[in-house]
Amino acid sequence: MSECINAYAKINIFFEIKRKRSDGYHEIDSLMQTVSIHDKVYIKKRNDSRIKLEMDKNIVPKEKNIAVKIIKYYNDYFSLSEGYDIKIEKNIPVGAGLGGSSADGAAVLRGLEKINNFSFNDKFIKSVSELGADIPFLYRKGLARVGGIGEKIDMLPYKFKDYLLIGYPNKLISSRWAYKNSNFLLTDKRKDSSILLRCLKRRDFECVYQNLFNRFEQLVFDKYPQVKQLKEDFIKYGASAASMSGSGSSVFAVYDSRTKALEAMKELQSSWYWLELAEFEY
Ligand SMILES: C[C@@](CO)(OP(=O)(O)O)[C@H](O)COP(=O)(O)OP(=O)(O)OC[C@H]1O[C@@H](n2ccc(N)nc2=O)[C@H](O)[C@@H]1O
Ligand SMILES: Nc1ncnc2c1ncn2[C@@H]1O[C@H](COP(=O)(O)OP(=O)(O)O)[C@@H](O)[C@H]1O
Structure with missing residues (x-):
């Protein structure tokens, strides 16, 4: 069965850089909020171990696409060799500061959970920030204070109505x-x-x-x-x-x-x- 997941974009209501780490990444202090603009990510399990990707705008080559990177990372992490067909309908502008690639990555994670009927644990979700720093937040959605390089998430219970x-x-x-x-x-x-x-x-x-x-x-x-x-x-x-x-x-x-x-x-x-x-x- 194919799953369709909305991949919501984010905005940074507050964004500060705290310090540069020795590995070159930067620790941040940010308030992030998801917004209604979204890509659509369709994901379906295959009977073989191939990973196929279709993206309407040919802007990101398959091997560099976060969706494919996530499946490979998931297979490596859990010692699996599952194959998936993925289709991305892109609406979020690319390189816009709206977290479009991380949103697609987070949607793939949600799709894997739905198809395989399980939930990823926090340790795994934190580790995925290596592939896209905003993935842990976009996997959760809503409003959060985000720290570390993007892996420390404190969800906040406040709702904007504007x-x-x-x-x-x-x-x-x-x-x-x-x-x-x-x-x-x-x-x-x-x-x-x-x-x-x-x-x-x-x-x-x-x-x-x-x-x-x-x-x-x-x-x-x-x-x-x-x-x-x-x-x-x-x-x-x-x-x-x-x-x-x-x-x-x-x-x-x-x-x-x-x-x-x-x-x-x-x-x-x-x-x-x-x-x-x-x-x-x-
Ligand atoms: C600046 C922010 C703020 O939310 O958003 P965007 O403008 O990308 O939407 C994020 O920190 C961006 O996250 P993201 O775009 O996912 O970054 P990644 O692809 O993981 O990293 C791209 C590169 O940015 C640098 N990088 C990223 C995150 C971070 N906390 N410190 C860094 O120094 C690293 O050089 C890394 O190789
Ligand atoms: N599914 C994807 N959608 C958009 N960009 C992607 C995707 N996968 C990988 N990328 C790469 O991620 C880079 C950053 O894109 P994006 O997340 O839209 O911007 P930003 O980091 O400014 O929010 C792009 O230049 C592109 O090379």
Whole structure:
């Protein structure tokens, strides 16, 4: 039987780099939230050990695709040789800071659980962050404080009700590049997500929106001024707040009504490459 799993994208409501580890990875402090924009991942078990992949946009070669890497990792980890047919319908822009590859990886894990009727344990899910740092969070969905390189997840019980507009200015930015060029940013005094956590505890969402933060913003704004322009456009057209997500280049904006978000979308659609209305996803 074939399973169809929605692979939800994420935004970083808060993102700070804590320190560089000796293996080159960076420890982060982030508040991550899944949003309604998603890929569709279809997965079916085969009778042989082959792994077949079909992806509508031919942007990622099979061997580099996270979906295939996950199946291989799973087979190695549990000493299996299972084969699967996987099909990905891609909607999440690639290299946008929306976690599209990790979302597909997490959906494959959920598919494996459904097909084989088991649940992965925490140790396995943590270990998968080696393949895609955002996979442990996207496997769980919702709102969480994320630490380590992405494997430490504290789920948070708060729910946003506003509407989102998410824009992608057609600049593919690699997370590796952003982290590599982040060292000079770290001379600044580090921020801490505990300010936002305090706002959340009081259910004071205005306070959260006033404290959105992304350590990579300045780096990306300097190199790609159109990303800064997109954020300014969102604010100009009625957003309560806006911030870049992850390593960019997408920017999300928060609107307190669907009507306001739709009006902004109408005004901005012709100026920007990709713009979508979204909701917080739990
Ligand atoms: C920046 C963030 C914030 O949520 O999101 P994106 O912009 O990618 O969506 C993530 O930390 C990105 O996660 P992800 O995109 O899954 O990273 P990976 O593919 O695992 O790693 C790509 C490369 O980025 C660097 N990397 C990644 C994660 C991390 N905590 N420290 C790092 O230094 C490493 O050089 C790694 O080889
Ligand atoms: N299924 C996939 N979908 C998108 N990108 C993938 C996938 N598998 C591997 N990749 C690789 O992951 C890189 C990062 O893509 P993505 O996760 O969309 O961006 P980001 O890390 O900025 O959120 C891409 O440039 C691509 O080479």
